[in-house]
Amino acid sequence: MFEEGQLYSPVTQHDDGTVEVHLSDNHPGRNDPAYVARRSEIAGAAMAWTRGEPIPHIDYTDAEHEIWRTVSHELTPKHEKYAHSxxxxxxxxxRLPTEHVPQLHEVSELLEPITGWTYVAAPGLVPLRDFYGDLGARTFNSTQYLRHGSQPLYTPEPDIIHEVIGHGNQLxxxxxARITEAAGQASLRLETxxxxxFVADVFWFSMEFGIMREHxxxxxxxxxxxxSYGEMDEYAHMEHRDLDLVDMGTLNYDITAYQPVLFCADSLDQLEGVVGEFFETVDDDLAARLRAEAVERGLVSAPDA
Structure with a gap:
């Protein structure tokens, strides 16, 4: 089981204005009413927020700060061992804080002077085109909740730890950051x-689950x-393929399981030259041609097959 699978719990708003988060049956917090209520409270704050207003401030509890602290401390030696330079x-x-959960405005204040990126609040899943459109404007949509405290190194869905420690450091x-922005700007050119x-799948196998040779x-x-605490121990044992846009954009994958196939760049220069240039130039015609090549290569079935 891929413990940090990209599955957002559905969020609904009832006629009376109350917000409810629907956790899956296997979620560690599913049978914890206090956790469900807390998740719904945090999601409600994001749903009530209007852009242009200050990002919702979440008064994190001592227990939530402890989860952040535990994960930050556990990931640090893993990063030193496994992360690209x-x-x-x-x-x-x-220099994200390690002793407390940062507010999203705090993340923006640290990040914006470096690369111009900022964070905004999301209750959960953001529609694909909205998410990528914001990436094109150097804006990252982030959840604000934390995983259940019973298993601080496990989450069945992206939380603020994934969004900030994973993506914030990357950005x-x-x-x-330029590659990510280019992916977002590509979405504005695409009609189909x-x-x-296709673009989202290439992004998945690069900025989400990319690996690279170094020394x-x-x-x-x-x-x-x-x-992901667990994924860092597993990625080296998976099948590693060379960068191949046709393969990356059409390969079927299970977001709830460890990724059995990963695409490895030879260098950061190659990543920019292959993936970055693809995001900078892709349009509907190019995506269609790459998809047709996948059919010719037998990687996927023809649409009418």
């Missing part, structure tokens, strides 16, 4: 949903790996 340099430049690298999905070792730079 570009990510480590960005992490050291950003403090000017080079990673097929092309949008004879394979290091991780993807936010999904580097925010």
């Amino acid at each position: 570009e990510y480590l340099a960005a992490k050291h430049a950003l 403090a690298s000017p080079r990673f 949903e097929e092309a949008m999905k 004879g070792e394979v290091k991780a730079y993807g936010a999904g790996i580097l925010s």
Whole structure:
């Protein structure tokens, strides 16, 4: 089971204005009424927020701060061992707090002077085009809740630890930040949903679950790996393929399981030259041609097959 699978719990708002988060049956907090109520409270704050207003301030509890502290301390030696030097340099430049959960405005205040990125609040899943459109404006949508305290190193969905420790540190690298921004700007050129999905899948296998060779070792730079205590021990044992946009944009994957296939860049220059240039130039026609090539190569079935 991929413990940090990218599954957001659905959020609904009832006619009386109350907000409810629906946790899956296997969620550690599913049978904890206090946790469910807390999640609903935090989601409600994001849903009531209007852009242009101050980002909702969450009064985190001592227990929530302890979860952040525990994960921060446990991930640090893992990062030193497994993370690519570009990510480590960005992490050291950003200097996220390790003893308390940062407010999103605090993350923005640390990040914006470095790469111009800011954070905004989201109750959970953000529609794909909205999420990528914001990336194109150097804006990252982040949840504000934390995982259940019974298993601080486990989460079945992205929480603020994934969004900030994983992506925030990554976005403090000017080079990673430019690739992410280019992916967002690409979405503004795309009209078809097929092309949008192709871009999102390339993003998945790069900025979320990307790995890269460095000094004879394979290091991780993807936010999904580097925010996951368990994934960092597993990625080296998976199948590693060379960067291949056709394969990356069409490969089926299970977001609830460890990724059995990862794509490895030879260098940061290569990542920029292949993935970054793709995001900078892709349009509907290019995505369609790459999809057609996948059919020719037998990677996917023809649409009418």
